[in-house]
Amino acid sequence: MSKGLAIFTSGGDSAGMNPAVKCAAEYAARMGYKPWVVYDGLRGLIDDKFAEADKALMSGILHRGGTFLRSSRSKRFFDIEFRRQAFENLQKRGIEKLIVVGGDGSFRAMNQFYADFGIPFAGIPATIDNDIPETDYCLGVDTALNMIRQSVDSIRDTADSFSRAFVIEVMGRHCGYLAMVSALACGAEICLTPELPYNLDSIGERLRADFKRGRNYILAIVAEGTKMGDYLTRWINDTIGMEARLTVLGHVQRGGSPTVRDRLMAYKFAVGAVDALERGEKDSIMIYRDGTYATKPIHEVCDSRYQLDPTVLRLCRPLCQ
Numbered sequence: 001m002s003k004g005l006a007i008f009t010s011g012g013d014s015a016g017m018n019p020a021v022k023c024a025a026e027y028a029a030r031m032g033y034k035p036w037v038v039y040d041g042l043r044g045l046i047d048d049k050f051a052e053a054d055k056a057l058m059s060g061i062l063h064r065g066g067t068f069l070r071s072s073r074s075k076r077f078f079d080i081e082f083r084r085q086a087f088e089n090l091q092k093r094g095i096e097k098l099i100v101v102g103g104d105g106s107f108r109a110m111n112q113f114y115a116d117f118g119i120p121f122a123g124i125p126a127t128i129d130n131d132i133p134e135t136d137y138c139l140g141v142d143t144a145l146n147m148i149r150q151s152v153d154s155i156r157d158t159a160d161s162f163s164r165a166f167v168i169e170v171m172g173r174h175c176g177y178l179a180m181v182s183a184l185a186c187g188a189e190i191c192l193t194p195e196l197p198y199n200l201d202s203i204g205e206r207l208r209a210d211f212k213r214g215r216n217y218i219l220a221i222v223a224e225g226t227k228m229g230d231y232l233t234r235w236i237n238d239t240i241g242m243e244a245r246l247t248v249l250g251h252v253q254r255g256g257s258p259t260v261r262d263r264l265m266a267y268k269f270a271v272g273a274v275d276a277l278e279r280g281e282k283d284s285i286m287i288y289r290d291g292t293y294a295t296k297p298i299h300e301v302c303d304s305r306y307q308l309d310p311t312v313l314r315l316c317r318p319l320c321q
């Protein structure tokens with residue numbers, strides 16, 4: 001009997017999950033595995049929602065956003081009795097290896113599961129937050145940035161027409177990557193993120209000087225992790241004296257067909273994950289660092305802090321002063 005390998009998606013969905021699942025299943029089959037998929041992430045692992053990953057199931061999914069396998073955040077997975085239930089579901093099908101496509105929380109879940117039952121796994125980083133340590137890139141980030149870019153370009157049209165300020169809150173949980181890169185790509189005047197200290201007094205002086213030179217609107221990008229959206233909007237309105245509106249972009253950032261970059265990186269991560277399991281690695285996370293694909297043991301990933309690109313930080317510093 002060929003060896004069983006199951007693939008699932010977990011945590012916040014992100015564009016690129018579908019091509020990652022498709023490629024991992026097809027490549028695993030070529031490598032002599034019997035590939036399975038699990039629906040509903042960790043919840044489905046517990047509730048026995050498995051299907052054989054045959055060619056028919058994998059067709060027509062590549063271009064779709066989100067995850068066709070669906071995802072979840074599961075409180076029950078913190079409980080050993082539910083994890084045992086998940087283990088029994090694997091055992092009865094002869095599934096000996098797992099590939100998880102998700103974020104840091106999902107990797108921690110697998111690390112715990114490996115400690116409990118010794119099931120080797122490989123993790124594919126996929127989260128729009130781009131907050132996984134040791135990798136420069138997580139699937140879904142490019143697609144999310146393009147969604148944000150499109151929205152901010154549209155908001156600029158109305159900001160200019162009405163001579164208004166717009167504060168645009170973007171996702172990222174505690175990480176400011178989406179905020180910084182979109183602020184740079186969209187030419188925002190202000191960018192507030194958890195990573196960089198800001199100074200409203202000097203921002204105010206800069207804006208007043210800009211107004212004297214003819215600027216008639218403002219775009220400010222705020223990372224959700226700062227919780228500054230409301231405050232900054234009121235501050236621009238009351239202190240700067242420009243009519244201001246707040247737009248919280250919300251979950252629109254998580255949707256959309258994966259960009260070419262996300263599709264291609266999904267393929268490379270997926271092949272790397274199957275290869276890592278084939279080499280006998282037990283708890284590896286796929287990483288992309290300085291232009292190179294590699295794997296790292298989970299403890300090296302989960303025990304470090306994510307580091308933001310220093311050039312991006314340097315370019316954004318003037319936007320919070």
Ligand SMILES: Nc1ncnc2c1ncn2[C@@H]1O[C@H](COP(=O)(O)OP(=O)(O)OP(=O)(O)O)[C@@H](O)[C@H]1O
Binds near residue numbers: 074107112127
């Ligand atoms: N230490 C742990 N033990 C068991 N399960 C865990 C552990 N940490 C996280 N999990 C499980 O992993 C799930 C996914 O984690 P989380 O919600 O943090 O999303 P993520 O994978 O980091 O993705 P994203 O940040 O993009 O939403 C959690 O809902 C929980 O069920």
Ligand SMILES: O=P(O)(O)OC[C@H]1O[C@](O)(CO)[C@@H](O)[C@@H]1O
Binds near residue numbers: 103127172173254
């Ligand atoms: O969809 P939910 O569960 O509300 O979670 C929202 C969070 O998930 C993410 O979209 C991805 O982790 C974060 O940016 C955001 O803070």
Ligand SMILES: [Mg+2]
Binds near residue numbers: 011103104105129
């Ligand atoms: Mg996370």
